[in-house]
Amino acid sequence: MFDSNSKHPRRMARTILFAVLMVTACEQGNSERKSGEPDTLTYEVRGRFLNTSADGLRARIHHEEIASVMPIMKMWFIVKEQDALRDIPEGSAIAFTLVRAPGEDFIENIRLLPPGTMLSFDEQ
Numbered sequence: 001m002f003d004s005n006s007k008h009p010r011r012m013a014r015t016i017l018f019a020v021l022m023v024t025a026c027e028q029g030n031s032e033r034k035s036g037e038p039d040t041l042t043y044e045v046r047g048r049f050l051n052t053s054a055d056g057l058r059a060r061i062h063h064e065e066i067a068s069v070m071p072i073m074k075m076w077f078i079v080k081e082q083d084a085l086r087d088i089p090e091g092s093a094i095a096f097t098l099v100r101a102p103g104e105d106f107i108e109n110i111r112l113l114p115p116g117t118m119l120s121f122d123e124q
Contacts, residue, residue, distance in 0.1 A: 040101040043069060046119055049085065049094050050074065056082055059107070064120045066098065072121050078106040085110060093117040 047063030053076070062074045077098070079085060088094060093113040099106050 040099060042100075043098040044095065045098050045107075046093065046095045046113065046117075048119060049088055049090060049092050051090050052079075052085055056085075059085055059110075061094070061096075061107075062119075062121065069098075069100075078104070079110070080106045080108040081110070084108075088112050093119055 043066050045063050045066055047061040050060040050062060052059050057079060058076045059079050060074060060076050063072065065072050077096075080099070088110070095111045095113055096107045097109040099108060
């Protein structure tokens with residue numbers, strides 16, 4: 001198919017090498033943790049508890065900015081301690097620990113903040 005004087009085998013080898021390098025770079029770019037960082041990272045977060053999922057395994061929370069992780073937003077979190085939200089009324093200001101571990105992110109240590117607590121996204 002190709003003779004030994006053809007440039008096509010070299011071009012094909014360069015193309016394959018380029019593809020392998022691109023895939024490797026993309027995989028490294030998708031990694032959330034940098035080399036040398038601990039396997040589990042924790043963040044103390046404040047937010048407003050909105051509601052739980054029907055199965056009680058997730059909580060929808062409007063949270064403040066988590067520095068260097070994510071901006072203010074409303075999102076669902078997996079709740080590690082399923083009874084933790086039982087006595088917290090919807091709309092309450094809360095504090096919690098966000099745990100980012102390999103293969104799973106979840107919240108724990110959920111605490112009710114005093115009534116009237118203003119969060120960074122509340123109107124002043």
